[in-house]
Amino acid sequence: MHAPLKASRPADVDPQGQDGYGWYALLVLVVAYVFAFLDRQILNLLVEPLKRDLHLSDTQVSLLQGLSFALFLSIAGLPIGRLIDTRRRITILGCGVAFWSVMTAGCGLARGYLPLLGFRVGVGIGEATMTPSAYSLIGDYFSVRRLGLAVGLYSMGAYFGSGLALVLGAQITAAVPQGMVDLPVLGALHGWQVIFLIIGLPGLLVALWVASLKEPRRTDTAAGGLSEKPSLGEVAAYFRANAGVIALVNLCVAFAAMSLYGLAAWVPSFFIRTFGLSAAEVGRTFGLTIMIVGPVGSLGAGLLGDALKARGLRNGRLIVMSAGALCAAPFALAAMTAHTATAAFVLLAPTILFLTLAIGSGPATLQEITPNRMRGMQHAVAVLAVNLIGLGLGPTLIALLTDLVFRDEHRLWLSLAVAAPSLLLVSSVCGLLALRPYLGGLDRLRSRSDA
DSSP: OOHHHHHOOOOOBOGGGOHHHHHHHHHHHHHHHHHHHHHHHGGGGGHHHHHHHHTOOHHHHHIIIIIHHHHHHHHHHHHHHHHHHHSOHHHHHHHHHHHHHHHHHHHTTOOSHHHHHHHHHHHHHHHTTHHHHHHHHHHHHSOGGGHHHHHHHHHHHHHHHHHHHHHHHHHHHHHSOSSEEEETTTEEEEHHHHHHHHHHTTHHHHHHHHHTSOOBOOEETTTTEEOOOOOHHHHHHHHHHTHHHHHHHHHHHHHHHHHHHHHHHHHHHHHHHHHOOOHHHHHHHHHHHHHHHHHHHHHHHHHHHHHHHHTTOTTHHHHHHHHHHHHHHHHHHHHHTOSSHHHHHHHHHHHHHHHHHHHHTHHHHHHTTSOGGGHHHHHHHHHHHIIIIIIHHHHHHHHHIIIIISOOGGGHHHHHHHHHHHHHHHHHHHHHHHHHHHHHHHHHHHHHHHO
16 A cells, blocks of 8 residues: 555755745645545534444444544554654655545445444544644745744645535535445445545545655754754653643643534534434535635634734734634534524634634644754644544533433533533633743743754
8 A cells, every 4th residue: 555655755855945845745735634634524424324324322423533533543643753753754644644545435344333433543543644744844844934824724724624524525415325325346335334435535646646745854943954853862851841831732722622623523413403404404504614714714823823923922822822712612602502503603603713713823833832853743742632632522522411411412502502612711721821831932942942
């Protein structure tokens, strides 16, 4: 599977003076990120047929959506992060894209809950290569003054992918028969299995495209020179010195992500159960909302953070994070308690906008206090926190509230109304607590560069 990816190895380049190639490489990374979220989120539109055909509870479905996927994504991310800091990043990412695409297609061949769970674990392991590789590469493709914009543009891929999963899934759901489908060689498959195959296999072409990129030369933008590979002891010393601020920034993003992933996982079922909409209707409307509003918030996070820093607020990105989470909370509550589907859809738009402002500010915030050769590990830790807490616990928390506390799947709206705003308030507090320690992190990195 990986042989084609290693057959051609473009020479290392220094694209920081070649803006055209940097933007081209960013386009490829965004497309890969779109496919990552497409493969990850398509399951959210298939909850009801999965429950019906495999006789699952909300909690079992939530493990497919979140915990099993996120747990292995997070665990695999740490050694992969170290590899990213010491090995050729393009090769690692190309292999990862190929692997998660095969695993997504494998979900379409699963005949029971446990095999499906296993394939979802595989998707998580493959996707563990995506974000740490991309952020490390972006840091070398672009200068500091364009970092916020580049990261914001990259982060847009998550929302295009999530929205596309719903919109494309809605179209495929409407086209694929709801019963059994007979396919050559594969035999009789459920409609949801066919959808996994359709979504997963094109990712192999994306893997080849990623593998064709030129590896950028590693430079330390803070120090202005080539960076040397740090020892594990140096990495550990950096994390010890910055443990407090790293924890608070990651928790700020993680609790916001917990709210966002919980909403993304269960909003389709919320509309189906509460207002009687079809999966196709929900997918088209909610998917388009995410595709339009999410990128605006993600790009806005980078631009607002850059603007505040230009005005002398060195912790401006953290201010954007904390304010975004705080502003999202009342809209989330109003959306989940709305009396009509139209009102709920309208209120979800500002909810997602402010959520993406909070989450989209996280990567550049961490990057600014991290030496170049430690960014892969730093972002692997961030991926662990965001995915283990956000993706791993967000959907499951809401499912547990529905199954064990309210004991009625039609009270899903109440689970969402309780969980989403509460998590956002906690996120905002974490961001506020990080404001002063973050300045210390910036000063320590400057001292390291001057040494």
